[in-house]
Amino acid sequence: MPVQTVIPSLASAKDFVGRHLGISGWAEVSQAQVDAFAAATGDRQWIHVDPERARSESPWRGTVAHGFLTIALAPVLMEEIVEVRGCRLLVNTGVDKLRLRAPIPTGSRVRMAADLVSARDLPGGGVRVGVAVRFEVEGQKRPACVGQVNLAYLP
Numbered sequence: 001m002p003v004q005t006v007i008p009s010l011a012s013a014k015d016f017v018g019r020h021l022g023i024s025g026w027a028e029v030s031q032a033q034v035d036a037f038a039a040a041t042g043d044r045q046w047i048h049v050d051p052e053r054a055r056s057e058s059p060w061r062g063t064v065a066h067g068f069l070t071i072a073l074a075p076v077l078m079e080e081i082v083e084v085r086g087c088r089l090l091v092n093t094g095v096d097k098l099r100l101r102a103p104i105p106t107g108s109r110v111r112m113a114a115d116l117v118s119a120r121d122l123p124g125g126g127v128r129v130g131v132a133v134r135f136e137v138e139g140q141k142r143p144a145c146v147g148q149v150n151l152a153y154l155p
Contacts, residue, residue: 007084010153013119013127021116021131024077026109026138029065034106037069051106064103070110070135070145071095077112078131078149089154093128098147102140109138117148126154 004022007013031051038044046053047064054063075092084090104110118130128150135145 003080003083005082007082009086010084010125010127010155011121013084013116013129013153016116017119019116021114022081023113024080024111026111027073027077028109029069029073029104029106031063031106034063034065034069037066037072041066041068043068048106060103060105063106065106067100067145070100070104071098071147071149073110073135074112074133074149078114081112081114082116084127084153086155087153091152091154093150093152096130096148096150098145100145102137102142102144104135104137104144110135110144111138112136122152122154124155126152128152 005016005019007016034048038049043066047058048066049063051063055061058064113134113136115132116129117132120128122128131149131151133147133149134143137144
């Protein structure tokens with residue numbers, strides 16, 4: 001999938017504030033991915049890693065992705081949405097107002113929508129941006145996750 005928005009320079013990022021940047025393609029959240037995330041974080045709660053128990057005991061009748069796995073998808077999905085030219089280094093500086101609104105069943109597909117909500121210059125020519133993100137699950141009306149990802153683009 002081609003990048004949907006190209007910001008031609010770090011200095012021009014402010015010109016894109018208030019704009020919808022785009023929507024990523026669909027990405028499957030597999031049980032293997034959920035299991036790897038559980039292993040990396042130590043969060044092995046059965047609703048994520050025990051498909052048999054989840055089928056019989058979970059209100060979702062199957063395993064679901066970790067909430068923090070959802071937000072961890074932001075960097076790879078963001079690459080499909082926006083390119084900021086003149087950036088040598090991209091640093092995640094945090095997340096604001098993160099809300100996990102609905103589960104992501106394992107095996108489902110998600111995509112991310114992004115809107116640029118703020119931009120401010122940093123010393124040395126960089127720019128710090130706030131990007132409102134919304135994670136959608138294919139076939140569900142309610143977004144799984146909403147929040148603001150804060151990023152520093154450095155020259």
